[in-house]
Amino acid sequence: MTDQRAVGKWIFWLAFAGLVAAALFWAIRPEPVWVDLAEVERGRFEVSITEEGKTRVKDRYLVSSPVAGYLHRVNFDIGDPVKPGQLLTEVDPMPAGILDARSRAEAEARVGAARSALNSARQKVAAAEAEARFTADELNRLESLNRQQFVSEERLQQAVAAKNRAQAFLNSARFDEEVMAHELAAARTRLEVSAAHSDGGEALERVGVRSPVQGAVLGIIRTSEGVIQAGEPILEVGDPEALEVVVDVLSFDAVNLAQGGNVRLSGWGGQTLQAVVSRVEPVGFEDVSALGVKERRVQVVADIISPAENWEALGDGYRVDATFVLWSEDDVVQVPASAVFQNDEGTYVFRVSEGRAQQVQVSEGESNGLYTAINDGLAAGDRVIRHPDRNLEDGDRVRAR
Structure with a gap:
């Protein structure tokens, strides 16, 4: 009987010691690191530049007075159609000066x-x-x-x-x-x-001002009648159906654009339109951003290639968002750019498996600032840590927020 009590005591103290050891272990072990996780995706990936642009009529004609004289009132409104040779207004040549x-x-x-x-x-x-x-x-x-x-x-x-x-x-x-x-x-x-x-009658000779092209009135510079000098502009005409898009692009980005490049036009109130780069101006200019920063920009011109019925509502001087596609692939493994980091040995990400962070070396491809293409090292469905902490190490326990 005494031996049984002795054995029971040993079992009791051994169990108690195990519980104390377990409690100490749970008390002193490191807490899991709270992290943000993102799933690795496979799909279409593209690198692009988006800037604000505006539409403009390709060929504009500024109609001016051929002689100095008295301009008759312009009876046109902006948008009115005109035909080649159509009379826009008339100018009475200036009479001779008064003799003293x-x-x-x-x-x-x-x-x-x-x-x-x-x-x-x-x-x-x-x-x-x-x-x-x-x-x-x-x-x-x-x-x-x-x-x-x-x-x-x-x-x-x-x-x-x-x-x-x-x-x-x-x-x-x-x-x-x-x-x-x-x-x-x-x-x-x-x-x-x-x-x-002068008897105040009609001038013997009256010069007609006529439209040079088929199109519409784009702007009226002189509406009311009055004295006008030779060469002074009266109105502006052009074909509103022949539109192009002008975008001011940072010179740093413009060097990556070439004639024939794909452009998407959105943010104008209608469906997304397709366009191509027709010209990258060879001369840059200085512009001041909304934050007051001086920037060097280059003007890029794009031609709309979508069917005309898709952009009938667009007019001269309308705002659009132009997205220039620099690179694209349909089947690419991609992760958030914030999950990729560099060290002395190469490019890495932290992949999460069974609640622990695993440092994995990857081969990165193109990046658009938000996402980075991964050529090797990850598969679709893997979970990676976004914005990994500098103190995070391989094998550390993690917990998703």
């Missing part, structure tokens, strides 16, 4: 002088005509005598020369008469055609 008393007296004197010069030229013409008739008659008379051998050949040649000289003087006098007639007309125009003699 002194200028008018000078103009009248020029008219009188021009009239007198014309009369003098006419008298010279009359005298030259008389001389020409006389020399012609004299030549005819001498030619008849020469046939009867009553006049020498030398005398006949002198008569021919005299007739030619007289005809030349007549032609010169007639030219002088024409010059004087034009000068008189110019002097009369200077005197008579002036703003002082």
